[in-house]
Amino acid sequence: MLEIRNLTCGYDSKFFLKDINFxxxxxxxxxxxxxxxxxxxxxLRAITRVINPIKGEILFDGKNIRQxxxxxxxKKIAVVSQGSAVNSMTVEEFILLGRIPHFMRYQFLETGKDxxxxxxxxxxxxxxxxxxxxxxxxxxxxxxxxFVARALCQRPKLLLLDEPTSxxxxxxxxxxxxxxxxxxxxxGLTVIIILHDLNLASQYCxxxxxxxxxxxxxxxxxxxVLTYQIIEEVYxxxxxxxxxxxxxxxxxxxxxxxxxxxxxxxxxxxx
Amino acid sequence: MQNKVIxxxxxxxxxxxxxxxxxxxxLCVGSAGIPVSEIxxxxxxxxxxxxxxxxxDIRLPRIILGFAIGGALSLxxxxxxxxxxxxxxEPYTLGISGGAALGVCINxxxxxxxxxGIFSFPLSGFTGAVLVIFLIYSLSKKxxxxxxxxxxxxxxxxxxxxxxxxxxxxxxxRTEDIHGIVFWIMGSLEEPNWALIxxxxxxxVSGLITSYLFCFDLNALSLGEEEALxxxxxxxxxxxxxxxxxxxxxxxxxxxxxxxGFVGLIVPHFVRMFVGRDHRILLIASxxxxxxxxxxxxxxxxxxxxxxxxxxxxxxxxxxxxxxVYAMSKKQIVLGGNSA
Numbered sequence: 069m070l071e072i073r074n075l076t077c078g079y080d081s082k083f084f085l086k087d088i089n090f091x092x093x094x095x096x097x098x099x100x101x102x103x104x105x106x107x108x109x110x111x112l113r114a115i116t117r118v119i120n121p122i123k124g125e126i127l128f129d130g131k132n133i134r135q136x137x138x139x140x141x142x143k144k145i146a147v148v149s150q151g152s153a154v155n156s157m158t159v160e161e162f163i164l165l166g167r168i169p170h171f172m173r174y175q176f177l178e179t180g181k182d183x184x185x186x187x188x189x190x191x192x193x194x195x196x197x198x199x200x201x202x203x204x205x206x207x208x209x210x211x212x213x214x215f216v217a218r219a220l221c222q223r224p225k226l227l228l229l230d231e232p233t234s235x236x237x238x239x240x241x242x243x244x245x246x247x248x249x250x251x252x253x254x255x256g257l258t259v260i261i262i263l264h265d266l267n268l269a270s271q272y273c274x275x276x277x278x279x280x281x282x283x284x285x286x287x288x289x290x291x292x293v294l295t296y297q298i299i300e301e302v303y304x305x306x307x308x309x310x311x312x313x314x315x316x317x318x319x320x321x322x323x324x325x326x327x328x329x330x331x332x333x334x335x336x337x338x339x
Numbered sequence: 340m341q342n343k344v345i346x347x348x349x350x351x352x353x354x355x356x357x358x359x360x361x362x363x364x365x366l367c368v369g370s371a372g373i374p375v376s377e378i379x380x381x382x383x384x385x386x387x388x389x390x391x392x393x394x395x396d397i398r399l400p401r402i403i404l405g406f407a408i409g410g411a412l413s414l415x416x417x418x419x420x421x422x423x424x425x426x427x428x429e430p431y432t433l434g435i436s437g438g439a440a441l442g443v444c445i446n447x448x449x450x451x452x453x454x455x456g457i458f459s460f461p462l463s464g465f466t467g468a469v470l471v472i473f474l475i476y477s478l479s480k481k482x483x484x485x486x487x488x489x490x491x492x493x494x495x496x497x498x499x500x501x502x503x504x505x506x507x508x509x510x511x512x513r514t515e516d517i518h519g520i521v522f523w524i525m526g527s528l529e530e531p532n533w534a535l536i537x538x539x540x541x542x543x544v545s546g547l548i549t550s551y552l553f554c555f556d557l558n559a560l561s562l563g564e565e566e567a568l569x570x571x572x573x574x575x576x577x578x579x580x581x582x583x584x585x586x587x588x589x590x591x592x593x594x595x596x597x598x599x600g601f602v603g604l605i606v607p608h609f610v611r612m613f614v615g616r617d618h619r620i621l622l623i624a625s626x627x628x629x630x631x632x633x634x635x636x637x638x639x640x641x642x643x644x645x646x647x648x649x650x651x652x653x654x655x656x657x658x659x660x661x662x663x664v665y666a667m668s669k670k671q672i673v674l675g676g677n678s679a
Binding site: 118141143156222 | 341344551554555558559561562565566568569570571572573616617619
């Protein structure tokens, strides 16, 4: 569905992403992980045409996205971005903005169909009860659900999410990701998601893409990518990997410096 | 039909009614008061009477020009505030008025108006405005991308430069020229030339119509440029279009009526407080309110100390500012910008 070929791109003259080659198949749930500044958001921005590639190309269903037109692209790819600005629109008005790519030329009002579709999206994301509240007055978790609802309103084939769970409590983290997973399984929505939390990435994603310093370090199943050697190499942090007893997916455990030193001392004493 | 649409139609009808009411009020009052009941008779009687010529030749042109200029400036304000997502931007922030004023100053000092005739003031004002638009536009464009913040800063700087140049010109010019310059800068709706008034109306209304092609772009841009792009908006094209439309509207208004402040800043905020942030209603509502507001201010300006006339900018500032502060204290609002 999405194919990235030899992509090199960046801001101004600084190259940021180098030689990215990557294919996302239809109905996959792919997580992008990597340290801060490794180029995760840059990759997402390249896919949505916010920045232009210096080299290489990005194909969607075999067509170069540069030749697709913004409006057409927005009908296929929707984005839930990180820390978007909100203002004093009602939730419903905000979610209806997602219908913009589907408006005909010279169409000024939402049709009954648009309203129904938006209502449906609000039901799925359980934001319907919020519809008359203002975006700036609802909680962070609810706002994130509204962002997902707006993205769904675009009726995309591919959903991109940029750290949708940062700043959320665990209940909302799970709620958002469960929702996205459900959409992925039931509606066949392809999902590419940036996650900082390696454990969430491991639990939810079919496949992980680990970025380091603008290059792909490794792609593969969570159990192949999340090994302690790879994590320590990329994140320069000591971790212990175990399996989640229920899902059997890898689980990354952190080790504070104090404990590490205690361990070392013990080892030394033992000789 | 959706409730929203009904609400919008009601707003348009209400504002249209207010505009009409204020226009009739403005026709009636003045140094020679004419009761409403007589207006129709006078107009039906046709040319000849003094009453008719007061109405048609003196008051009506000002009302129509007030509608066009007020509408155009408010519309430009909505476009710019929407595009910059900044509540403090107004049509004059971008230095376009400065450019126009500089053009007119040069015209007055070099006495071009004596040779070039009646159109020379608006023409020189417009030339100044267009030159500034080009300057700001080309300075803020880097690699084909219009940098919004750069645009704003460049505009503010150009505005400072041109007002300094105006002061320089005033410092070295003759007293009678200074009078002309000050008078022009203060702005007035007195315009004897019907052709110019018609032109102003045509430009204002066509500005309104073309802005509607970009109402969704504006709605999407209120979330930020990147989000607008995600919603399938070609942001480069819409920024360019919005900037040029707002600039032309401002340039035309300034070159016809001089610098009438506050309308383009206050009216959009005021209207947003009541009708909401959706640009589909905001554009037309601001246009109508701006027109009505400027006609009202101009009527006050010419009646308060009649037969003398106050500069209309004084009234727009005092009336608009105090109305706005009052409304803001009564109604909780969030200004046009964003709260991230």
